[in-house]
Amino acid sequence: MDFERVDQIIDRYNAEESALLQIMLEIQSENNWLPKEVLERVSKKLAVPLTRIQHIATFYKAFSLVPKGRHKIHICMGTACHVRGASRVLETVVDMTGIQPGETDLDLKFSLETVNCLGCCALGPVMEVDGKVHGKMSPVRTGEALETYK
DSSP states (O other), X not given: OOHHHHHHHHHHTTTOGGGHHHHHHHHXXXXXXXXXXXXXHHHHHHTOOHHHHHHHHHHSXXXXXXXXXXXXXXXXXSHHHHHTTHHHHHHHHHHHHOOOTTOBOTTSOEEEEEESOOSOGGGOSOXXXXXXXXXXXXXXXXXXXXXXXX
């Protein structure tokens, strides 16, 4: 992410310190992660200590200090999904992407996370990709769904 774009985001919020969280969320949304150089730029432009920004970035799970894939896959491992075969769905995703939960592939195409609940237990097992919920998943349906993101 170039500094010009970072400056545009900061300027949209009038470089207000109170908008720090929103600025970070917008940068994360566009860039999929928060590079150190970008955080340093935000720190300088808002006159906020870098340590405070890093504390926020590490506290909230929404932020990442390492590159993430363009497509974010979340597999629900909650009770309802677990008893309906979530582990088979996860195995299929691992086999197809070559990554384990918490990892991102080298092409920065996919990032994989497991979650405790996605809030749609009746649809279990559930896989969410880029915010789109895929319910009643099986290994075959999982493979078909992932193919649409390649």
